[in-house]
Amino acid sequence: MSNAALHVARTGLDAQSNRMRVIANNLANVNTTGFKRDRASFETLAYQAITSAGATSSADNKYAVGTNLGSGVQINGTARIDTQGSNQQTGNALDMAIEGSGYFQIQMPDGKTGYTRAGDFSQSAEGKLVTTDGMPLIPEVTIPEGASKITIGADGTVSATLAGQSEASELGKIQLARFTNPAGLESVGNNLLTETAASGTAQIGDAGVEGRGAIRQGSLEASNVNITEELVDMIECQRAYEVNSKMIKATDEMLQYVNQQL
Known part of the structure; x- marks a missing residue:
């Protein structure tokens, strides 16, 4: 499970890194005539179904909820925001x-x-x-x-x-x-x-x-890039990247503990 957590955190790092690239491109083109900003959109990766909701748990009972473990995230596209720039x-x-x-x-x-x-x-x-x-x-x-x-x-x-x-x-x-x-x-x-x-x-x-x-x-x-909005997105992206980095560190420490104790 810990190895799976490492993989999930890695997909988070990749996704946030690509999102930061989109934000950087928006800011780089803030003075580009007619430029339309892009927005990164995300989607979940495949889930592993451990137990399914409604499956038989015993002779007379069924699971009310299932156990589904996600495998991470990925960028599924970049949407161009076609709002009018100022003349x-x-x-x-x-x-x-x-x-x-x-x-x-x-x-x-x-x-x-x-x-x-x-x-x-x-x-x-x-x-x-x-x-x-x-x-x-x-x-x-x-x-x-x-x-x-x-x-x-x-x-x-x-x-x-x-x-x-x-x-x-x-x-x-x-x-x-x-x-x-x-x-x-x-x-x-x-x-x-x-x-x-x-x-x-x-x-x-x-x-x-x-x-x-x-x-x-x-x-x-003019470009429809809003610098303030992009800076807010950049800070949010940076924090999300840091959290995924901490997840990798925490998972690594858990693995070290297991190796030392078992």
Whole structure:
């Protein structure tokens, strides 16, 4: 039994260590545009049934309760908390925040489509709207050289006044993607998420309709990480780790006692 207790405590150490990694990643990305914090969730490992409730204990009696011994804990997943981050005004015409549900679509180097809430876009040498890593926005929007008074509507319509013209011209329209289960999207780094079987297929359309949020020009969505909340979780995690460490020490002392006395 003491050896089993050592195993249970070890699973607790592993689980809390992974939880601390999740918390550390949240805190590291407190200033990352559009970042959504993660939360570690736990589940019990298999139980060993010594006696079952309702099993016969004697000729005329049955056990009222059973004896089930757990074998520990493990992390069964990390859930992304998709609450809205605060909008920060930047004054940059190419900065965009999504107010509500939805993701910008990005053409990744391998040809796949990535999805992001980070709307800090720039222009490439050809005038295309791209991420800070140079990956183009989908659908492609190109702003000609010399264009001024760039405006992006709440529905994603991009307009600008071209050189030699007095009236604004429409240059394209940014469309957003939404998912049935956005928590099922897979994080791949560079502020990008990719579609999975759990997320469902991307539902592409105009901003502001069919559940997609509106686009706010000149703003960026801040991370939704709450530093105070993360620090509280960190202290709780640290204490849980310490308790499991003490459990290993106590179990080891019990084994030493048995070896010395028997």
